[in-house]
Amino acid sequence: MSKTPIIILNYKTYTESTGKNAVQLSKYVQEASEESGINMAIAPQAVDLYPIISEVDIPVYSQHMDAITPGGHTGSTLPEAIKETGVTGTLINHSEQRLTIADIDSIVEKTKEMELTSVLCTNNVKTSAAAASFNPDYIAIEPPELIGTGIPVSQANPEIVENTVEEIHKINKEINVLCGAGISTGEDMKAALELGSQGVLLASGIIKADDQKQALLDLVSLI
Amino acid sequence: MSKTPIIILNYKTYTESTGKNAVQLSKYVQEASEESGINMAIAPQAVDLYPIISEVDIPVYSQHMDAITPGGHTGSTLPEAIKETGVTGTLINHSEQRLTIADIDSIVEKTKEMELTSVLCTNNVKTSAAAASFNPDYIAIEPPELIGTGIPVSQANPEIVENTVEEIHKINKEINVLCGAGISTGEDMKAALELGSQGVLLASGIIKADDQKQALLDLVSLI
Amino acid sequence: MSKTPIIILNYKTYTESTGKNAVQLSKYVQEASEESGINMAIAPQAVDLYPIISEVDIPVYSQHMDAITPGGHTGSTLPEAIKETGVTGTLINHSEQRLTIADIDSIVEKTKEMELTSVLCTNNVKTSAAAASFNPDYIAIEPPELIGTGIPVSQANPEIVENTVEEIHKINKEINVLCGAGISTGEDMKAALELGSQGVLLASGIIKADDQKQALLDLVSLI
Amino acid sequence: MSKTPIIILNYKTYTESTGKNAVQLSKYVQEASEESGINMAIAPQAVDLYPIISEVDIPVYSQHMDAITPGGHTGSTLPEAIKETGVTGTLINHSEQRLTIADIDSIVEKTKEMELTSVLCTNNVKTSAAAASFNPDYIAIEPPELIGTGIPVSQANPEIVENTVEEIHKINKEINVLCGAGISTGEDMKAALELGSQGVLLASGIIKADDQKQALLDLVSLI
Numbered sequence: 001m002s003k004t005p006i007i008i009l010n011y012k013t014y015t016e017s018t019g020k021n022a023v024q025l026s027k028y029v030q031e032a033s034e035e036s037g038i039n040m041a042i043a044p045q046a047v048d049l050y051p052i053i054s055e056v057d058i059p060v061y062s063q064h065m066d067a068i069t070p071g072g073h074t075g076s077t078l079p080e081a082i083k084e085t086g087v088t089g090t091l092i093n094h095s096e097q098r099l100t101i102a103d104i105d106s107i108v109e110k111t112k113e114m115e116l117t118s119v120l121c122t123n124n125v126k127t128s129a130a131a132a133s134f135n136p137d138y139i140a141i142e143p144p145e146l147i148g149t150g151i152p153v154s155q156a157n158p159e160i161v162e163n164t165v166e167e168i169h170k171i172n173k174e175i176n177v178l179c180g181a182g183i184s185t186g187e188d189m190k191a192a193l194e195l196g197s198q199g200v201l202l203a204s205g206i207i208k209a210d211d212q213k214q215a216l217l218d219l220v221s222l223i
Numbered sequence: 224m225s226k227t228p229i230i231i232l233n234y235k236t237y238t239e240s241t242g243k244n245a246v247q248l249s250k251y252v253q254e255a256s257e258e259s260g261i262n263m264a265i266a267p268q269a270v271d272l273y274p275i276i277s278e279v280d281i282p283v284y285s286q287h288m289d290a291i292t293p294g295g296h297t298g299s300t301l302p303e304a305i306k307e308t309g310v311t312g313t314l315i316n317h318s319e320q321r322l323t324i325a326d327i328d329s330i331v332e333k334t335k336e337m338e339l340t341s342v343l344c345t346n347n348v349k350t351s352a353a354a355a356s357f358n359p360d361y362i363a364i365e366p367p368e369l370i371g372t373g374i375p376v377s378q379a380n381p382e383i384v385e386n387t388v389e390e391i392h393k394i395n396k397e398i399n400v401l402c403g404a405g406i407s408t409g410e411d412m413k414a415a416l417e418l419g420s421q422g423v424l425l426a427s428g429i430i431k432a433d434d435q436k437q438a439l440l441d442l443v444s445l446i
Numbered sequence: 447m448s449k450t451p452i453i454i455l456n457y458k459t460y461t462e463s464t465g466k467n468a469v470q471l472s473k474y475v476q477e478a479s480e481e482s483g484i485n486m487a488i489a490p491q492a493v494d495l496y497p498i499i500s501e502v503d504i505p506v507y508s509q510h511m512d513a514i515t516p517g518g519h520t521g522s523t524l525p526e527a528i529k530e531t532g533v534t535g536t537l538i539n540h541s542e543q544r545l546t547i548a549d550i551d552s553i554v555e556k557t558k559e560m561e562l563t564s565v566l567c568t569n570n571v572k573t574s575a576a577a578a579s580f581n582p583d584y585i586a587i588e589p590p591e592l593i594g595t596g597i598p599v600s601q602a603n604p605e606i607v608e609n610t611v612e613e614i615h616k617i618n619k620e621i622n623v624l625c626g627a628g629i630s631t632g633e634d635m636k637a638a639l640e641l642g643s644q645g646v647l648l649a650s651g652i653i654k655a656d657d658q659k660q661a662l663l664d665l666v667s668l669i
Numbered sequence: 670m671s672k673t674p675i676i677i678l679n680y681k682t683y684t685e686s687t688g689k690n691a692v693q694l695s696k697y698v699q700e701a702s703e704e705s706g707i708n709m710a711i712a713p714q715a716v717d718l719y720p721i722i723s724e725v726d727i728p729v730y731s732q733h734m735d736a737i738t739p740g741g742h743t744g745s746t747l748p749e750a751i752k753e754t755g756v757t758g759t760l761i762n763h764s765e766q767r768l769t770i771a772d773i774d775s776i777v778e779k780t781k782e783m784e785l786t787s788v789l790c791t792n793n794v795k796t797s798a799a800a801a802s803f804n805p806d807y808i809a810i811e812p813p814e815l816i817g818t819g820i821p822v823s824q825a826n827p828e829i830v831e832n833t834v835e836e837i838h839k840i841n842k843e844i845n846v847l848c849g850a851g852i853s854t855g856e857d858m859k860a861a862l863e864l865g866s867q868g869v870l871l872a873s874g875i876i877k878a879d880d881q882k883q884a885l886l887d888l889v890s891l892i
Contacts, residue, residue: 064298075287510744521733
């Protein structure tokens with residue numbers, strides 16, 4: 001896994017990142033990544049994975065997987081079905097899709113078996129330390145009180161990022177830390193890296209921008 | 224909507240109906256439908272909708288939709304995203320994905336707005352009568368105690384199908400009734416129609432068959 | 447069941463209606479009921495049922511029951527355990543504790559077996575019609591957009607109450623209708639009755655009042 | 670907190686441990702504890718806490734608390750309401766009432782504020798290590814595949830207990846470990862202690878016994 005900065009753009013279920021819009025946005029992300037030389041990855045809705053993966057050549061993550069095995073689970077998201085799309089990895093335990101601790105364990109284990117990259121989301125220093133026990137590839141810390149506020153965690157609460165990196169690395173130095181919540185500008189991104197994170201997980205700051213590609217270029221302009 | 228018999232094959236999350244297997248199975252269903260002249264539809268996982276819809280020309284349903292509007296709902300299934308795949312309709316409230324009564328109301332309403340066919344699943348006569356208040360296109364009654372048993376509802380409990388049809392039609396004669404749980408043979412299918420249903424919703428009896436296409440042809444051989 | 451007006455006070459989990467406060471509030475409700483001659487009932491938290499029932503002589507409802515039978519269900523609310531406290535009945539499917547349609551059916555059935563009064567909560571005309579199929583004793587309609595606003599449903603949306611009464615009575619004339627959301631004054635209560643409801647289900651308007659007993663007396667002052 | 674062995678009897682929602690039966694059982698537990706000199710605690714349903722606490726003088730735990738603060742949460746279990754009953758502590762994240770990692774963090778924190786003893790349940794070595802990051806008073810490891818089998822974890826999988834103790838103590842030596850699942854005899858209890866646990870969390874093996882008090886005495890007969 002690269003130790004250079006990484007940006008993961010979570011498409012959530014916004015109109016601007018659904019269906020044809022999602023495919024177009026993915027092309028913008030690829031262009032911004034190529035023009036800036038910064039690693040950029042995307043996390044579209046499950047239903048949009050195939051059309052996006054056939055159109056772009058950047059890392060694509062699933063937003064979620066259910067802790068199930070093949071069988072009778074109508075309407076659930078089967079890990080094997082996600083793997084078969086060609087994804088690079090998956091988000092796990094996003095604040096909008098929280099899991100039990102037993103299911104987190106089971107899904108991180110499943111990503112290792114399937115050779116997928118795991119991005120385990122947490123909400124504070126203590127849950128990040130707990131998350132480190134599962135040895136995911138990334139831990140993405142997003143203080144829920146900042147999500148959607150436009151106030152970057154790197155500014156509102158810089159010590160939460162530093163402490164998270166420190167506590168996680170006490171348990172496993174190989175785990176990369178991402179930070180999220182409120183990130184949208186080049187300053188936010190720069191601060192996130194200076195605080196010891198490897199990159200950012202973000203959504204509305206880019207997806208809702210008038211010019212999504214330019215917003216991505218601005219985001220990485222100071223690094 | 225056709226008043227001729229219909230079969231909806233729920234792909235659930237079986238290995239035999241995921242990814243490439245799902246595309247192949249969909250082709251078999253199309254062939255069986257063309258050879259028999261019987262309407263056959265399929266309900267694959269959300270992630271597999273685009274590749275299947277681009278390969279076959281039969282009605283395709285989603286297995287589920289979440290009662291959400293576009294926005295921040297990481298990992299959820301957005302109705303608008305499902306609609307954009309080109310589906311004909313969606314299952315709602317399958318026994319493996321039960322919804323609250325407020326969410327059922329909201330999703331049936333949404334399918335009407337989006338001009339999708341709604342197949343609302345229920346478990347007994349009383350919940351079927353309640354479901355009829357929402358005026359879905361289809362109500363699919365599946366007594367949970369028979370699911371996966373191989374014992375067809377049409378044989379184990381014929382009066383539940385007859386009573387369901389009767390109670391639903393007291394409220395709205397336009398609603399078609401499907402029956403499910405334990406259906407796998409031509410006899411089961413024939414009995415289901417004789418009891419007043421419009422067709423069947425089924426899964427493992429076909430998906431797990433050695434020869435899926437032949438199993439479908441056998442299913443409709445007596446009608 | 448009485449056809450005279452009824453008030454059910456939902457204690458929710460407010461500090462003012464928990465533990466010793468809940469016992470004291472229950473005494474005020476009893477006094478207000480005796481002084482006004484109006485039927486008043488209460489719905490405290492499960493944990494507070496025994497101490498309240500031993501202190502007052504008014505109808506006491508549970509806020510919820512899980513659709514379970516005796517067995518291994520750590521942390522759940524067993525219907526038989528609630529029954530044994532001596533309650534009169536239970537709320538079902540409150541907007542803060544929504545249930546699947548299959549569970550609503552199962553719990554209403556269980557209340558009939560246990561000879562408890564059922565108060566089934568709904569959110570609009572259509573879900574009320576569906577709810578009527580289960581033949582509960584009461585249906586309490588609470589438009590969620592009005593809960594906690596202080597804007598009474600009887601004023602904001604009078605036709606929702608009238609239409610709910612009409613649709614429910616098409617299915618079963620024996621079902622009593624309560625209305626909730628935003629009710630707090632004597633005018634609200636009077637309007638609720640004039641629109642065809644049998645009474646009200648309310649919470650914060652009374653519980654958060656400086657003088658809870660006086661608030662109850664004011665509520666019934668115009669009927 | 671005592672470093673002598675402890676037994677916590679989870680009443681779940683069995684008929685034999687509900688209502689009057691729960692009060693009677695609690696008296697048996699107190700007698701068995703006094704006669705044997707071994708610490709025995711109980712975890713009844715929320716609804717039964719007050720009547721039990723007024724009758725016995727042994728540590729009483731709640732089975733669950735919801736991660737809520739006082740307010741509008743009809744049907745939920747408010748931590749402050751449980752605290753007011755006089756309980757000693759609470760089970761958290763039992764396998765029959767799993768929580769998200771964010772809620773576990775929030776509830777363990779709440780128990781510290783309220784000076785309650787926390788018993789955090791886990792299912793394997795890795796989730797136990799994660800649980801240790803929250804610094805609960807006890808971690809109770811119960812491999813779900815053994816629950817209700819009568820096959821004691823101490824016999825089926827002794828290394829899971831040893832490894833759990835070891836991993837937890839790497840993070841915090843103050844955390845006591847309990848083991849559960851399949852425990853019912855004096856041999857099981859003895860083995861549990863020899864493997865490094867501080868005691869057991871158990872349910873049906875005692876609750877379903879013909880003579881519950883004798884079953885408890887047998888359980889501690891070899892220590």
